[in-house]
Every structure is written in structure tokens, then in C-alpha cells.
Amino acid sequence: MEYGKKQLQIMADAEALFAEKGFNGTSVREIADKAEINIAMISYYFGSKEKLLEAIFDYRGKISKLAIEKIIKKTGIKSIDKIYLLIDNYIVKILEQQNFYKIMSREQVINSAGPIANLILKMKKNNQEAIARLIEEGQKKKEFKKNVDINLMMTTIVGTANHLITTKHYYRQLSKQHKMSDAMFNQSIQEQLSKHLKFITKAILTNEL
């Protein structure tokens, strides 16, 4: 599916509202107000509120797949450095698209069936399989140790990053960084989180610190 300028604007405004107040906590009238359109336009373009959410997932899902493949295919680079690139790629993505990741981390709790759950599962499967291949590659080169629980490792990477951005307001208060500007805080998070996740990942994959 392709989206026109107006559709993308609606999707962006809806995304912001869904992130802030939840899918069920946001009414189509609020979306229409924010996007400065008539309520009927949402049904006209997307069919329904639910399908608008699906369109957002569809749109965001497509983007991420390419970046991962690109990194995996790189040659002349150590496996651990590929992992590092994937981590940094993920952190940048999650910081740039905080609203979408907030929605996803909320909706994946609720939707254990339905079209959105299927989209999420597909995304996860893709990522997982790519990383599994990468780790096997590292194991063959004896860079990584033999028994690695890929699922738990990814749960930690994704869980840490997700939890950080979904609870940013708590984190800021607890780490006494609430005087910082939002942009500076994001920058600071990016560096710290990158270092942190690379440290953990290295410990899990190799036997070094």
C-alpha cells in the first residue's frame, strides 16, 4: 500500500496521540482535530480507526527490514562488530520513532491475536532469524561461545531499550537528569544505552568483558 501526503499526516498525528493516550484512549475526533481534517476522512482513507492503526504498523514495519539485511551482508568485519552495528541501528531507530515503539510495546501486550499481532510477530521473526544466522556465523569463526540463548539475549536488548523509552519520564526523574533539554537527554541516553547494551551482549556472546 502507498500513502499520499494527507494520509501520512493523519498517520503521524494519530501515532502521536496513540502513543500519548493509547489506542482506545484516543477518539477519532481527537485525531481529526489534531490533523485538522473532518472525522469522515479517517473512514474515507483508511476504512476504520482499527485499520488506521494497521496502516501505521504496515508503514513502520516496512522501513526496518532493509537496514538489518544491509548490516548482516557486510563483509570484512568481525561478527561482534556486526552485532554492535545492529544495536546502534536499533537504538537510533527506537529513539527516532519513540511514538511508534510506545504504541507497539503497549499493543503487543493486548493483542495476542488479530492482524496487528501477526504484523508484530512477523517483524520479530524476521529480526530473530537474521540475528540467529549472524550468531551461528560468529560461532563458526569461534568468536562466540557455543551455547547462547538468542531469545533471552534479544529479550534483554529489546526489553531494556523499550523500557527505557516507555518510562523515560520516570528515568529522568530517578537519574536526576530532568533539567536537561529533551534533545540533550536523548543524546545522552543514546550513548549510555549503546555502551551498556554492547557490554552486556559481549558478555553473553563471548566470555570476555
Add this chain to the structure above:
Amino acid sequence: MEYGKKQLQIMADAEALFAEKGFNGTSVREIADKAEINIAMISYYFGSKEKLLEAIFDYRGKISKLAIEKIIKKTGIKSIDKIYLLIDNYIVKILEQQNFYKIMSREQVINSAGPIANLILKMKKNNQEAIARLIEEGQKKKEFKKNVDINLMMTTIVGTANHLITTKHYYRQLSKQHKMSDAMFNQSIQEQLSKHLKFITKAILTNEL
């Protein structure tokens, strides 16, 4: 506040529904149906749907505080082993109260202000301060290294555990454990997660693996 038998039943049923369908996705009529009471009883006992959620948070919040204090105060035990006890305590708690933790991990994304956000922040602050003291104790005994980012460490512990239980259905499919019974799967998660988080925590706190 104290809760009678009937109130507790309503809270338990509401908790299950909120976890499954979200706060805004659950109507008071559904709660009344599940708890086999009249709709008016919810307003009668709790004042409103919102205050029912607050009651759930209030009730669950009280329980957790005591257990932590108890572990912290233990003597004749290494600091790292106290951390291990706290981790196991947390894992057991999160597995026993999956519904509540699902609600919390969803609501803390939305509510950046409001009474529930304050309750969550208070819980987090308590835990954080207790663990900060524990880590300083370990640093004095030279068990732990000097520069430890407590915030990020806790983000990883909480984020990993949260992400695991909120996305259990995906995890089961991806790790090919969907043939297991639910009880067995929980048991299996508990052991794996405990080992995993202890490994990470040790790496962060000490310089050993």
C-alpha cells in the same frame, strides 16, 4: 485502605480484564459480568472505574515493599548474594502477578501524570533507593566495581522481565516451546531468566563472569 472479600474479588476480576484488554478497552459492564455483580457496585465500592484501578495499584504496591526490606537487612551474606535474592524475589513476584505487571507496564507508558503515575514513581523510587544502598555497601566491601549505572542496570533487569512476560505469546512461538503446558513454561522461564539476569548483573557489578 482495607478491602473486603467482595472488593478483592472485583479487583481480581478487573485486574484480569485490564491485563487482557487494557484499561480503556474494558467496560465496567464486563467487569460486573465477570465478577457476577451489579454494575452499580463498582461505583458503590470504589467510586469510579479509575479509582478501581488505583485501588488495584494501591493493594499490589503495599505487598512488594516489605519483601525487599527484609532481604536488604540480612546479615552474614555477601552483597552479590543479596542481589541474587532480590532478582529471584522479583522474578517470582512478576510470574505470580503477571496480570498486574502487564497493566503496570502498559499504564506507565500512558500516565506521565496523574495518581497512578505517582504510585508507580513511588514504588520505583523505593526500590531504587534500597538497591542503591545495597550497591554502595558492596562497593565499600570491594565486592563491586566503582562506577555502576544503577539506573541502567535496573532498567535491564526490569525491562527484560517485563518484556518477557508481556510478550510471552511471541516468546513461546519463537523459542518453540508452545507445546509446553503453561505451568511448565512458567517454571522453565523462571529458571532461565534467573540464570540470565544473575549473569548480567554479576558482569555489571563485578568484573567477572
Add this chain to the structure above:
DNA sequence: CGCAAAGTTAAACAAATGTTTAATTAACTT
């Protein structure tokens, strides 16, 4: 221009929402 398709609008729709009312029943107290 003329006309068909796409875009946009205000209004109306039924259904669902959280909360309250007023009446009735149950439980407890003296």
C-alpha cells in the same frame, strides 16, 4: 468549457460508555 472522479463537509446514526438514581433486600445492633 464540461464532466467525471476525488476530496471534503456537517449532520445524523445506533451502540456503548461511566455514573447515578431511587427502590428493595439483607445484615447487623440494641
Add this chain to the structure above:
DNA sequence: AAGTTAATTAAACATTTGTTTAACTTTGCG
């Protein structure tokens, strides 16, 4: 047992919900 408080009920309340309708304006094209 009488009287008082607490518990429970069905019905009604006003809003809000997502979606649709039918009329209109704008746009693009031959």
C-alpha cells in the same frame, strides 16, 4: 422484634463512541 445501616438491584441518565449518509466543493482531464 424493631430499627438502622449496608448491600444490591434494575432502570435511567447524559456523553461519547466509531461509522455512515448525502450533499457540496475541488481537482484533473479531454
